[in-house]
Amino acid sequence: MRTIQSVAEMKAVCREITRGGNTLGFVPTMGALHEGHLSLVRASKAQCRATAVSIFVNPLQFGPTEDLDKYPRMMERDSKLLEELNVDVLFAPTVGEMYPPGATTYVEVADLSGKLDGSSRPGHFRGVATVVAKLFETVRPDRAFFGQKDAAQVAVLRRMVCDLDMDVEIVVCPIVREKDGLAMSSRNAYLNAEQRQQALVLSRALMRVSHEVDLGERDPRRLVEIGTCVIAEEPAARLDYFEIVDPASLQPLSEISRGALVAVAAFIGNARLIDNILLAPR
Numbered sequence: 001m002r003t004i005q006s007v008a009e010m011k012a013v014c015r016e017i018t019r020g021g022n023t024l025g026f027v028p029t030m031g032a033l034h035e036g037h038l039s040l041v042r043a044s045k046a047q048c049r050a051t052a053v054s055i056f057v058n059p060l061q062f063g064p065t066e067d068l069d070k071y072p073r074m075m076e077r078d079s080k081l082l083e084e085l086n087v088d089v090l091f092a093p094t095v096g097e098m099y100p101p102g103a104t105t106y107v108e109v110a111d112l113s114g115k116l117d118g119s120s121r122p123g124h125f126r127g128v129a130t131v132v133a134k135l136f137e138t139v140r141p142d143r144a145f146f147g148q149k150d151a152a153q154v155a156v157l158r159r160m161v162c163d164l165d166m167d168v169e170i171v172v173c174p175i176v177r178e179k180d181g182l183a184m185s186s187r188n189a190y191l192n193a194e195q196r197q198q199a200l201v202l203s204r205a206l207m208r209v210s211h212e213v214d215l216g217e218r219d220p221r222r223l224v225e226i227g228t229c230v231i232a233e234e235p236a237a238r239l240d241y242f243e244i245v246d247p248a249s250l251q252p253l254s255e256i257s258r259g260a261l262v263a264v265a266a267f268i269g270n271a272r273l274i275d276n277i278l279l280a281p282r
Helices: 007-019 035-047 075-084 124-139 148-163 186-190 193-198 200-214 220-232
Strands: 002-004 024-029 050-055 089-091 143-147 169-173 237-245 260-268 271-279
Touching (some): 002 007, 007 050, 024 035, 024 124, 035 143, 035 169, 124 148, 148 260, 186 271, 193 200, 200 220, 200 260, 200 271
Parallel strands (some): 024 050, 024 143, 143 169
Antiparallel strands (some): 260 271
C-alpha cells in the first residue's frame, strides 16, 4: 500500500491506475476506522480493480464548538487495517495541503445543506461538499463508497455530483451495527460503558417506528411522535431531531407510500450520534 500526502502525487498515482482502463474505487474517511468503514473498502475491492482510501479530519465540517480537536486520530492503527485489506493507495494529506493559504472557494448544495444534520450544524454540509469535491478531483474515482448511516450526507453528495456533472458513481452500502443494534461510529469511542447502553435508544426508536409501519401506520406525524416518545424514555438522551423525510430531497413527507428515510440524531453525554432506517411499506 502506498501512503501519499501530496495532492499532486495522489493525482499522478490515480491517473496512472486508471490510464490502463482499470476501475478505481474510493472510500473517503476521517479515520478512526471501524467495521463500517472496512465494509466500504471491501465493497470497493469487490467492484473495482484498485481501491484508494483517504484519511483526513476535515476542519471545514466542524462548527466552532464541536469536537475537531478531540476527534479520534489513529493513523498508525488505521494504516495497518487498510494494509491488511490490500488497499492500493492511502491518501493522508495535511490541512495545509488540502487548503493552501489564500483558498477561498467553497461548494454548497443549496436547500439540502440546511436539512437534518445541516439544520443543527450550520456550515457542516458546505464543509463536506467542499472536501469531497476536492477529493473527487484529486482521485477521479469511477465509484465512491459511502455508508447509509450518513444518509443526509449521501443526499447532499448525490445532488452535488448530479449538478456538477461529476463522472463518479456514488455507491451506498448498508449500515453496519454492533450485535445489540448500535450503529458503528467513530464517535462511539466517546461513550463510557453506561452511555454505550443508553445509546441503544436510537436504534430502539427506529425499530419501534418500523414495527408500527409493519402494523399499518402510515402517518409520518404519528410515527415521529412514537419515535420521539421512545427517545424520551431514556433520560440521558438529548434529542436533536427525529424526522421522516424523502431520501433524496430530505423534505418531510405527508404520507408514507413509496418509501421514506427515518432519521434520528441525539446526544449521549458529549457524543452526538446519528442513525436511520429506510422504510419500504408493502
